[in-house]
Amino acid sequence: METQTMMKLTNVNMKSDSLPVDLVMEILKRLPVKTLIRFLSVSKLWASTIRSRDFMKLFLNVSLTRPKGLLFLFRHGYCGLALYPKTHEPSSFTTFHVSFHSSQWSTVSPSVHGLICYAQATTLVIYNPCTRRSIALPEIDTWRRPIRYYLGHDPMENDYKVLCAMLGGTRDLVKEFRVLTLGTESSWKMIENNLISHAPFGRELCINGVLYYQGTDARTYDLTIVSFNVRSEKIYPIKGPSGSSVFMHFESSKLISYEEKLAVLFFAKDVRLCVLEDAAKEEWSMKTFVLSTAISALNGYGNSRSTVTDTGEIITAPRFLHASVVNLDYYDMKTSSERTVYILGNKTEDTVYYVESLSSNLVENLMFL
Structure with a gap:
């Protein structure tokens, strides 16, 4: 036999x-x-x-056409949880857990085409939740200065690059930039910085080969969007929407992709959606949406984690999640409709976990680290 x-x-x-x-x-x-x-x-x-490099790029292109999953990253206990919806019914979600080298990590980047980047002491690690494999990047000589790191993807060459902003001074302003191409470079290289003096904040976003993050102008305190072309490694500033300095002081903000355009969501009693219509002219359009009182309170006061899908739905999860039941609130900005989804987890476990971040663009990635 x-x-x-x-x-x-x-x-x-x-x-x-x-x-x-x-x-x-x-x-x-x-x-x-x-x-x-x-x-x-x-x-x-x-x-x-x-x-092969060609097949990994081909596989990623196919993955990007499929429904994207949710990726939860937790500060302690469970390090990660991914939910892949097959339909809109909560019972159809499947889950798997991810783990890091240890639970002592500081900050983590959003999922970029299936990969995430997180800091562990002075070491940056790239992790693939699908293959459960990771790689530690070369250490940066920071002279004990704080850094901000951002993961970007070039769809033309299927390259992943990590951008590091080296901070300094009493206000933690960006002093210099360094970049590393994953898999092809063994050391960090310095790139030109012609930006205005700014202090970075919030999480980054990568759209069609351009990496964006938010910063506060050191002189005017206005919102500045920093754009990094992953392929050319050129950095350009984009002036934020008018009145953004007022929004930043009283509301939380988030960079999102809205109809394949860069946009900023400002959360308060309502939601202000500012869409970048023309990057060269720095022209923004604005829409206002009214959320329910419960969802508005969560988003406005940091009691939740939120993300936005490619279809324009705001997904909000509590900052503290129970392992037994995951409850998510959905708000569709196009139809102004709301719904709540409950996902059954481990019924025998009553542990509560702190949600560090939530991403709605998780795709299967075959990259072997």
Whole structure:
């Protein structure tokens, strides 16, 4: 019986190796990451194909067309939890847990095409929740200065780059920038900084190869959006929407992608959506949405974590989550409708976890770290 099984497996391997590589890639790109990892042992051809740069880019392009998942990152206990919706019914969510080298990490970047970057003491780590693998980046000589780090992706070359802003002074203003290309560079290189003096805050956002983060102008205290072209490694400032300095003092703000454009959400009693219509002219449009009292209170006073989907839905989760039930509030900015989704977790566990961040753009990524 074992001999017959081995003969069948050998025949499958021989037939698969006789197929054109392009056809093999077309077949494999439709499979989930877990299956592809198992298929690394099918044959040398399949292993080299799955690990190739061309196939990883092809697989990512397919993943980006599928529904995106939610990624929760916790400060203690569970380090991560991902939810992949198959339909709009809460019972259809599947979950898996991710882990880091240790629970002692400081800050973490949002998911960028399936990868996240987090700081562990003076070390930056890139982690792939799908493959459960990570890589530590070369350490930066910071002279004990604080840094802000941002993960970006170039869709043309399928390159991932980490941008580090070195801070200094009593107000933690950006003094210099350094960048590292994942997988091809072994040291950080300094890049030109022609920006106005600013203090970075909030989480970054990467849209179509451009990385954005928010900063406060050191002179006017107005909102400045810093843009970093991942491919060219050029940095440009974008003036924030009019009156943003008032918003920043009294409301929390978040960078989002709205209809494939850069936008800023300002949370208070209502939601102000400012969309960048023309980056060259720094022209912004503004819309106002009224949320329910409960959701507004959560977003406005830091009692929740929120994210925005590609379809324009604001997803809000409590800052402290129970392991047994995950409750999410959805607000559709296009239809002005609200709904609450309850996801059953571990019924036997009554632990409460602090949510560090929430991302709604998680996709399967095959990159081997």
